[in-house]
Amino acid sequence: MSSATTTLSAAAAARITLYAFVCATLFSATSSAPTPLYPLYRTLFHLSPVMITLIFASYAFALLVSLLTLARLSDFTGRRVMMLAALLCNALALGIFMLADSAQMLVAARIIQGVATGIALPTFGAAILDSDKVRGPLLNSVTAFAGLLAGSLTGALMITFAPFPTVSVYALLFALMLVALALLPLMPETVARTPGALRALTPQIAIPSRARGLLLRLAPVNVATWALGGFYLSLMPSLAILSTGLSSPFVGGSVVATLMLSATASVFIFRRWQPQRALFIGTLALMAGISLTLIGINHHLTALLYLGTAVAGQGFGSIFSTLLSIVMPLAESHERAGLFAAFLVKSYLAFALPALLAGCAVPLLGLTATANYYCWGIFSMAAVSLLAGGRAVRLKTERG
DSSP states (O other): OOOOBOOOOHHHHHHHHHHHHHHHHHHHHHHHTTGGGHHHHHHHHTOOHHHHHHHHHHHHHHHHHHHHHTGGGHHHHOHHHHHHHHHHHHHHHHHHHHHOOSHHHHHHHHHHHHHHHHHHHHHHHHHHHHHOTTTHHHHHHHHHHHHHHHHHHHHHHHHHHSSSTTTHHHHHHHHHHHHHHHHGGGSOOOBOOOSOHHHHTSOOOOOOHHHHHHHHHTHHHHHHHHHHHHHHHHTHHHHHHHHHOOOOTHHHHHHHHHHHHHHHHHHHHHTTSOHHHHHHHHHHHHHHHHHHHHHHHHTTOHHHHHHHHHHHHHHHHHHHHHHHHHHGGGSOGGGHHHHHHHHHHHHHHHHHHHHHHHHHHHHHHOHHHHHHHHHHHHHHHHHHHHHHHHHHHHHHHHTO
């Protein structure tokens, strides 16, 4: 038995769409808020590059476990119950961040945050699609990048200008979580409760059969895209300080924010393009941006570092939004949270594993050499995807 989307009035649908969009953006913002703080944490707690990437990766792996076990629950329990669980977990994580005085506490906070985000992204994402099927894929594309932009930029600004830099950004996000919790009772439910919640806890990749082949053929470009995101959110803040010679923690956060701002803009720039063309141009932009960024890193050219980041962001955003727009419509209402979770599992594996390996390589190779190997790996994967991705989208288009 499958869950069914409930009938909503236009006002109720608009209300839940806006609420789910803002909350999904807020969760993405909380996930990137610690990024500008990594250089400061490294100094305060005497952390190695391996520990920095472990803190980053602990979030991603907790998110993956959550996606595999908890992400589909909202298809059976209803969206609001799982929204409540996600908001409470994230508030707890933010509280631990504010009290953190060691690497162990940072890891604990990131793990709880990962669980919360693993519940939140498919739940809020599915609610957006429940209430607005036309604009849902576009909105789900924007939430990730807008949130990552807001979190990294706000974190960078507050660590530079606000008192108590390791507390202030988390206090702000904690207050916003309380506001979201207060508004939740006013939101309508978008799916009916159905039996099967316990079975949904069994780890599985819930991909409808009609979407499996397409997801497989699009895997190379998705892996390249999210590996780039993992690189920027783990190692780039320290690398930017090393490459530019500027000691301000704002530098690392601003480079990450540049990537996310460009990615957000590209969602709107490419949204009316044919999928095959958008993927092709986006992949070329990703490759060109990585090349420019590496030149900026290797020759200490700050302007080129930012320019390459902006160009790579065009590829990041256009690829992600195009993939969502062609994959998510293949799911029925009762399959949306499951398919979205499966898509995120693949994405976050690419997000976490390469970054963790890079963190382990830094003590052996150095930060700059590791960045070169990492980025050339992304470049190679993107080059492979030009053929595989284009053929997959062409087949999908031909079949309607």
